[in-house]
Amino acid sequence: MSLDATFTREIPLIEGRSSFKEIDDVIAKPVESKPTIKWWIAIGISSTALLIGAVCLGLTFWYGVGLWGNNQPVGWAFDIINFVFWIGIGHAGTLISAILFLFRQKWRTGIARFAEAMTVFAVMTAGLFPAIHTGRPWLDGYLLPYPNQHNLWVNFTSPLLWDVFAVSTYFTVSFVFWYVGLIPDLATLRDRTTSGIKKAIYTVLSLGWRGSNRHWQHYERVYLILAGLSTPLVLSVHTIVSFDFAVSVIPGWHTTIFPPYFVAGAIFSGFGMVSTVLIIVRKVFDMEHIITVNTLEKMNKILLATGTMVGYAYGMEFFIAWYSGNPVEQFAFINRAFGPYAWAYWIMISCNVLFPQLFWFKKIRRNIPITFVIVILVNVGMWFERFVIIVTSLHRDYLPTSWAMYYPTMYDIGILLGSFGLFFTLILLFARTLPVVSMAELKAVTENAQPKHHHNGTVE
């Protein structure tokens, strides 16, 4: 497996030579066996977090959004921070499954299914926040343009509405992409299982897939097109999220670089979360030879690249703020670095720009414990980036008489905790009910999986 001189040979994706049956056995094992103590403990923790969040949310519904720390001038706080955070995390999944597919990067195979599932769950978690922060969430139906009794339509000019369309589309398409990828694996599980009730469920869900190459032909084309659609989709979703801020006139928000900056940041934070989860999963489910150190190293390189892009954006914002000569803009950035929330700013800078620079060094890229620490710091840093952008720009904008401080309440923190609980609970449930690696894709990229001779096709 050494990176020796022949760059022609791709590093094998599964270490050792697994037969197809072995692949099935290893990947289907968590689905077919009883949960371990480790799993029970893990889901116990995540469910507790989820429960705390649910209680805080229930109280919020009953008493109103006044329970949160939001107030003038910081009218948007944890609700939007968490929304942007979780949507960003979803982006890595789509990038891994769709974009790396388009770039023919075979190393994605070991992690693509898991990443897609993470996207679906992250978007579900993210979608909660716009829904609950409307103040009267039971009226959320009005967000959609349907003919209602007030004869009113929605405000199509508002990026908040573009968000409604973007996030719904993102969730739907990601879910569909994930499900389509699952169909062949569900068929495999259907044919392996020794439990009648599971057989019934898999039979229904696999739609009678039988591995027919006539079906594979259409399937592969649809998969390619879905990947091709998901790529601009994922870029557009976080772009539209960035528009929520950038179309305003608030200093620190209204700046043209927000769209690509947010997208790079989203990929960055998403990869941080994917790495975090995968490092845990490969250990817990004995998949170290499928989710290899090579895979993790490649992910770290992407982390380095996107983290540097985020750093570029920080630099550009800062420079142009000075260059513009606009005193309000200049103050916004000085306030970020030296004002009352400076501690958040410096957490952001160190976690997003400084620590990932360690990934320049190959030894560190291939060192799992250090990687684990750095990627958790990336998650923290990216949460704080949204905190800094939203809170510092709102708490001190144009009119000094309106300046005030923002303090989160325990309900804010409880709901944030609950969102992590929801996400991890869904992941843990997923890991035991569906195969976390795509069996079909993995088999297709093992050695000797594809025919050796080039058969000249006459029809194309």
Next chain:
Amino acid sequence: MDNIKKSLPDSVNKKGGIMLLSGVIILLAAFVFEPQRAFFDYLWIYMFLVSIGVGSLALVGLEYLVGATWSTPFRRVTEILASLTPVLIILVIPLFFGLHDLFHWTHHEVVESDKILQSKSPYLNVEFFSIRTAFCLLLWLVFFFMITRNSEKQDLDGNPLYTKKNIMLSTIFTPFFVITITVTSIDWMMSLEPHWFSTIYGVYYFAGTVVASFAATTCAAVFLKEGGYLDPRIKNDSFYSLGTLMFGFNVFWAYIGFSQYLLIWYADLPEETFWLIHRWEGSWMFVSIALLFVHFIIPFLVLVGRRAKTNIGLLKIMAPWMLFAHALDLYWLIFPTYFKGNAGFSWPELSFPLIVIGLTMIVFKTVSDRKNMIPVKDPKLQAGLDFHL
């Protein structure tokens, strides 16, 4: 592996020479009649050649950085295009005589009465400006020589050590490239309107540069293949990735352009909108609409299909098309400062295609004469030649 080395015919130099010479004469004539306009034309030419030269160098670096193999057969073509980079050092000199004609902020009286320009003067002053330009050029020059020299040396013995060295050089070069391209675009183009600013400007020029570089390599590769100068083992399928990346980065360019436009349009702040308004006044409106169609809508519709990107005949049209589109893009960025109220195009502007094409032809022929057209002993070459859809 045998050297399929067929030098380009001398007629390339002849034709290129005639074009270059006519272009220079036109430019000099323009300088006599309308010196300020001549400098704007020259700036247009310079920024385009920066896109092609430095952009091509960045593409070479990108291949090493991500370990791509499909591009290896084409890499030498890109390296030859990157040879425009050292030429830039000579090309930039006349521009320095035009600083006063190009940039408001070089006029002391203007700056003295303008508080905003005064606040920018620590950055926008001739001394620092020159140092920045020199630094960028020097950096590009150093990396150009180091990377291409390693690649050339590898032609002799195929030693994978050169690849390793170039990977390291490319890894260091890439962040510097991003920064220097940003600085160059801000200095030489954004500061034409010194009251205006946009944080995405560097990314916008970067996107256009990448598209133009892919287009340039595609254009050169297609013409070379048709003339039989390219290794016949390179199949049509290999062009697929060139076409796809050109297409993809073009969509990226449109995305960046749209983001900038939408945000400025939406917030409607007078300190920003005037830049766009200048590009909508009079006949500039048609140029803006043309840019949208020529640079994005038409290439998108033509190249979106899978087959389109392996169709050499189609690429032969679309690659030069994208180069033209990039030229239009730069025209749109630069000239509203000079042609206020209405776009202008007349005989002085003809110097652009003549000088750009002529110079590129001469540089390409001269450099390709003493190199192989493909990196013959590159360890990744075989994998690149084996590429098929």
Next chain:
Amino acid sequence: MFGRILNKFNEEFLKSEPRKGELFAVSALYDTPDQIITAAEKVSGSGYRKFDVLTPYPMHGLDAAMRLRETKIGWVGLLAGMSGTTLAFVMIWWMVGIDYKNVIGGKPFFNIPPSIPIMFELTILLSALTLVAFLIAVFNKLPSNANPLMDTEFMKHVTSDKFGIYIEAKDPKFNQSEVKTLFSSFGASKIYDINSVAYDEGKTKNPILDFKFIGNIIGIGIVTALVSYFILNVLLFLPPFNWMHHQAKVLPQTESKFFKDGFSMRKPVEGTVARGFIPYEFKGMHDTMIVETPNPLPVTKKVLERGKNRFDIYCSPCHGYYGKGDSRLRGQFPVPPTLHSEKVRNWKDANIYHVITNGQNVMPSYEKSISRDDRWAIIHYLRVLQRSQNAPDSDLEGK
């Protein structure tokens, strides 16, 4: 009880008795990709039409070996996407450009730039959903769990670790022994006869009249109707889910059943006074008729700062910051006489109060916008201004 349900499922879904139906196809399993490719090529080349190759993953070169034509599903995606773009554009244009026009941000009713994000999203959404729907239902004709190949040894292998090929008995060139020989010649590891499942005729001739079926349909219909009724007619109107239909407020100009005169809209009760605004005794009266009450506020720094603050807000637009009449309106509004004139300096505080409250000539009444205390504070500040313009010498001699 749970165990019984599980057992029932096991019975239904895991049984594997030999099939009694007619021969559906002959199938074969192979171990290597090259074998299956060869088999596919030869079978498709021999003129068989009703055959298929089954693999656990998509294999390169198999489409060509089977002589399949290129899939047309891409066009579905393209058309669906374009209709998404059109739908979004037309929807937005009609809703905000025609049906209910709103001025937002001072921009035209319908704008293209902000419509682009939604146009883009709907393109992707419609394209993706249509593609998948067509893939499953139209192109692949799934779900098809009744296919005889399901639940066979053959199927168990092709979804896991081997490659399979079968030729249907219905194919015109089908001959059972010929096919078996053909398959063996490629090196098949196993050859199967796949029989169909024989279904019971059942008691009724027409399956639609089956009691269970009709009973289920009626049951589902009733349940659906009840649930829909509950959600749409009851749940949606429970507070707070009532979609603002029934609001506990009085609509203007409706008849009132509460008041004798039937008016919903009421005047305030006689003698009601707004807070902070006790009616001015001398409203509308001439200056000479007022009682000159002294300024009730003490002259403290706080009062003066308040007065300055209010003066700057309310008085300076016309009177200027120094009361000279040099306002920043610069003649766009009639210039008031200076407040440093003898007349005004000699006025008592109550006179000034009278002018502020009453208005005078072009100056409107500020009764409703400045509270009483604030008016007195302004007057104190005005005295400060007046003193500043007419300071006695003693003020200047550094005291």
